[in-house]
Amino acid sequence: MGNGIIVAVANQKGGVGKTTTAINLGAALADSGQSVTIIDLDPQGNASTGLGVAAGDRNPNSYDLLAGDTTLAKAARATAVPNLSIVPATADLSSAEIDISKRARRTHLLADNLKQATGIILIDCPPALGLLTINAMVAAESIIVPLQAEFYALEGLSQLMLTIRQVRQTANPNLRIEGVLLTMSDSRNNLSQQVEADARQTLGGVVFDTVIPRNVRVSESPSHAMPVIHYDPASKGSAAYRALAAEVLMRRKKEPVRG
Numbered sequence: 499m500g501n502g503i504i505v506a507v508a509n510q511k512g513g514v515g516k517t518t519t520a521i522n523l524g525a526a527l528a529d530s531g532q533s534v535t536i537i538d539l540d541p542q543g544n545a546s547t548g549l550g551v552a553a554g555d556r557n558p559n560s561y562d563l564l565a566g567d568t569t570l571a572k573a574a575r576a577t578a579v580p581n582l583s584i585v586p587a588t589a590d591l592s593s594a595e596i597d598i599s600k601r602a603r604r605t606h607l608l609a610d611n612l613k614q615a616t617g618i619i620l621i622d623c624p625p626a627l628g629l630l631t632i633n634a635m636v637a638a639e640s641i642i643v644p645l646q647a648e649f650y651a652l653e654g655l656s657q658l659m660l661t662i663r664q665v666r667q668t669a670n671p672n673l674r675i676e677g678v679l680l681t682m683s684d685s686r687n688n689l690s691q692q693v694e695a696d697a698r699q700t701l702g703g704v705v706f707d708t709v710i711p712r713n714v715r716v717s718e719s720p721s722h723a724m725p726v727i728h729y730d731p732a733s734k735g736s737a738a739y740r741a742l743a744a745e746v747l748m749r750r751k752k753e754p755v756r757g
C-alpha cells in the first residue's frame with residue numbers, strides 16, 4: 499500500500515449529493531492543505547464536468563485506471579483548485595461492468611491499481627450497487643454515505659449496509675463508514691427536521707454533526723466548473739462543506755481507527 503487514504507462516496511440512490519460532496523469536500527480538504535484526488539467512477543461524468551474537464555479531454559480516465567491500462571499518477575490531472583486533481587470518467591465506463599465481469603479479480607481491479615495512492619482519494623460512485631461501486635468499496639478504507647433529507651431517505655440504506663457487510667466479509671474486512679451525511683436539508687421544512695432526527699436516532703454517532711443545507715449556490719457552481727467554496731465562498735453551502743472537511747479531519751485525529 500501507498501500511504502493514501504481512500505474514501506468512497508456511495509449511495510445507490512441517484513441525486514442524493516454524492517458528486518456534490520465529492521467535489522466540495524474534496525475542494526475544502528484541498529484548501530486546508532491536503533493533497534486530494536477525486537476518482538470519477540460514474541459513467542455520467544458529473545464530477546469531471548463539474549470540475550471543468552472537457553468531454554473531449556478525458557484520456558486517460560477512470561476506465562483505463564480500472565482496467566490497469568494506466569496509473570493513478572498518469573490518469574490524475576490538475577484542476578483549477580490547487581491541491582485538487584481528478585481522474586475523469588467517460589461514458590465508456592458504462593460498459594466496464596460487462597467488460598471486467600469475466601476477470602478473476604473483477605472486484606479488486608481498482609484496489610490493485612490504487613496500491614501506490616498517496617494523499618486523500620475520494621471516489622465518486624455511480625448510483626448503483628454494481629461492480630463499479632463494489633470496486634470502490636474494496637479499494638476504500640471508508641465510505642461516506644450522503645443521505646438526502648427527504649421522506650424515503652432511510653429506505654435504501656439497508657440494501658447499502660448489506661452490500662457493505664458483504665464486502666467486509668469477502669474482500670475488505672476493515673471497511674468502515676466514515677460517516678452518513680445529511681444533504682439538501684431545509685431548516686424551515688419539518689420533513690427535513692424529521693429525517694435528521696430519525697437518522698440520528700437510528701444510526702447514532704455515525705451521522706456527521708455537519709448537515710449540508712439546500713443552497714442554490716451549491717447547485718449553480720457545477721455549471722461554472724467550480725466547487726461552491728470557490729464559486730461563492732460566503733454561501734451557506736460553502737460554510738457547510740468547509741465544516742464537513744474540518745469534521746472529517748477532526749474525527750480522524752481523535753479516532754484514527756473507528757469501528
Ligand SMILES: Nc1ncnc2c1ncn2[C@@H]1O[C@H](COP(=O)(O)OP(=O)(O)O)[C@@H](O)[C@H]1O
Binds near residue numbers: 511515712717718720
Ligand atoms: N446542498 C445542495 N443544495 C442545492 N442543490 C444541491 C445540493 N446538493 C446537491 N444539489 C443538487 O442536486 C442534484 C443532485 O446532486 P448530485 O451531487 O449530482 O447527486 P448524486 O451524485 O448523488 O446523483 C444536483 O443537481 C446538485 O446540483
Ligand SMILES: [Mg+2]
Binds near residue numbers: 517518540544623
Ligand atoms: Mg453523481
